[in-house]
Amino acid sequence: MHLANNKNIIDDKVHEECGIFGGYCQCGNIAPYIKCALLKLQHRGQESAGLCAGDKKQTLYKNPGLVSLALNDAEIKNISGNFGIGHVRYSTFGGDDKENIQPFKVFYMDEDVSLAHNGNIPQAHKIREKLKQQGEKFSGSSDSEIILKSLIFSLKKKPSEWSFDDVAQCLNSNFPHGAYCVILYTKERVMAFRDAFGYRPLMFARCKQGDFIASEDVGFFGLDIERVIEIAPGQGVEITCKGYEVKTFAKSEKISQCVFEQIYFASAASNIFSKSVYAARYELGKILAKCEDKDFSHDVAFPVPDSGLACAIGYCEALGVPFCHGLIRNVWMERSFIQPQQNKRNKNVRLKFIPVKSEIEGKKIVLIDDSLVRGTTSSEIVKMLKNAGAAEVHMRSVSPKIINNCLWGVDIPTKEELISYNKTDEQIAKQIGADSVKFLPLERLSDVFEGEMWCKKCFINTSADDFVNVRTPLGKEEIK
Ligand code: SF4
Structure with a gap:
């Protein structure tokens, strides 16, 4: 499939198709693991690559270009830490400027917090404008920065105090129609969230080396895998040094897995949406x-x-x-x-x-x-x-x-x-x-x-209104 630059189709949305990886590695040097995984997810984005790794303190390292060039071995070897997240990027709306390379890291209330995402947030620019009016500053134009700044703005407490439910609730209320997989790294903890429609895939693996999240299971290849779990639409996972917990945060009126992930985007070696590509x-x-x-x-x-x-x-x-x-x-x-x-x-x-x-x-x-x-x-x-x-x-x-x-x-x-x-x-x-x-x-x-859980809308002549589905956030008592 050969797609094209489409910045002006509909004004109030941004576009991305990217790959994410992250988690916890017992070895104390997760950065080379992130690089290896991003190499296997390179097909999801080739404009830039980045990682953010550490423990309490995070080191951000990102550059334009292919993973092999963007993430220099000698430099990432020196980035110590058990926790981290990484990203490969294909940009459209956000542009390929260095400021838009993911992950994004912010120092807030004396703590580092970083985020990367894969997907699309309709009306992200409106949220950006709203936050700007409230005095928030932006270094780039990517929607990942908008997600991170909106979490900071909504939660108003130290990132280490953000609970899984806090973040999930914020994603639900600020981005109700988003198609995203978000990976977030706060002090000694990585959390990931897949939107309730499930447009993009998100996989988890427990390995001998640690617990990891990736856009596709091909990202885990080479690790000693003990268990792979597909994170379902409306689910997320929280990873700490004590282990992992998969949690449900939203239920969908309609699941809409992108068939093009299977037809084209994903690696043929991957198993996503419960299917071998x-x-x-x-x-x-x-x-x-x-x-x-x-x-x-x-x-x-x-x-x-x-x-x-x-x-x-x-x-x-x-x-x-x-x-x-x-x-x-x-x-x-x-x-x-x-x-x-x-x-x-x-x-x-x-x-x-x-x-x-x-x-x-x-x-x-x-x-x-x-x-x-x-x-x-x-x-x-x-x-x-x-x-x-x-x-x-x-x-x-x-x-x-x-x-x-x-x-x-x-x-x-x-x-x-x-x-x-x-x-x-x-x-x-x-x-x-x-x-x-x-x-x-x-x-x-x-x-x-x-079945009904597939998005096939680009093959059907629908109006923009038909694209809007309804997400039902779970009540607090329903959150496992
Ligand atoms: S199937 Fe088509 S319309 Fe639906 S998410 Fe994939 S590319 Fe977009």
């Missing part, structure tokens, strides 16, 4: 194959790597046709959608994929991608394959047509910029230079993502 993509490929016309034939099928890989394997197995690697991804290039400027993206496509001529020349090819957004990447790739001698290129998308924006942190272009908006398959094929185009029919998405 790889298995879901494989199934989508199989279903897409079954939607082909009986008389459709081709010589070979291959994916746009990497997110299309499992889908292409499923597609080929279902049709009994050969699978090959016709496009090689240059692993040294960043994911194209992670770059927030369109000019960077176009250049990236040509540097990112290298055609394998022997698998392409003279062949009728099915090219399988996770989705088509603007179509700019697809047209570049189709052109690349035809230049390499392909006889025909048939584009297939394992997601249905994207025809709407996302209010929940995913940076999708305006409707008018979306290639599928108000266009037939034939018109789309013509625009990208392919011989044919097919999408997974929307109704078949439920074959893999069953």
Whole structure:
């Protein structure tokens, strides 16, 4: 999926798609563990990386760029402490200025407190303006800073005295329609919260080394894992040196897990929303194959790597046709959608994929991608394959047509910029230079993502009002 800079779609919201990690490590030097985890969550954001670690006192270290460059080994080795949080960032609204790199740390009432988050807070700017009027100062424009400052403003006591319930109540009342996973580090304690709609995944792991939280369980890989728990929508976890406690703080009228986490954002090695990402993509490929016309034939099928890989394997197995690697991804290039400027993206496509001529020349090819957004990447790739001698290129998308924006942190272009908006398959094929185009029919998405707990709104032509769900904070007596 190749998304675009979308700062002006709807004025009163911000957008982010990021990765978080944090927790408690017995070894007294959690910072290198955070770096390792962020490397495994790098696919969730490549503009900047940061960590904040320590015990009572916190050391903040963050820089622009990929984790390997942003977090220098020699420097993080010297950041001691059992507790910490980390973040990889993709910015849209907040901009990629250094002030917006997460985590955010504040010194308040003689204590350090830091926060990072993944998601989107609609109307965050209104809360920011309100806090500014009350005299609060902001160093950047990211919504993470708004969340942290609003906690400080609402709770008015030392961060070490903020209870889990205090923070949960504040998140519920200040950000009732937010799509977020928040990780907060106060004195010798890390807490994490997943909003009641559950748009973004949040995982917990008890390991031999300690207790950790991550956006995806792939972040725990390499640790000696004893137990993994998916933090449910409206749940959070509190981690101290004495152990952890998973608590429920809100119940949802409607759970809305983002299907694009499964289709594209998450690592294929992850298990999120109680599903293997790889298995879901494989199934989508199989279903897409079954939607082909009986008389459709081709010589070979291959994916746009990497997110299309499992889908292409499923597609080929279902049709009994050969699978090959016709496009090689240059692993040294960043994911194209992670770059927030369109000019960077176009250049990236040509540097990112290298055609394998022997698998392409003279062949009728099915090219399988996770989705088509603007179509700019697809047209570049189709052109690349035809230049390499392909006889025909048939584009297939394992997601249905994207025809709407996302209010929940995913940076999708305006409707008018979306290639599928108000266009037939034939018109789309013509625009990208392919011989044919097919999408997974929307109704078949439920074959893999069953039930009512999935958000599929970017495939449906809804108005902004339809996006608003109702959250019901639990009464105090209901908080476990
Ligand atoms: S609208 Fe689309 S991208 Fe946004 S949360 Fe829903 S499924 Fe995900």
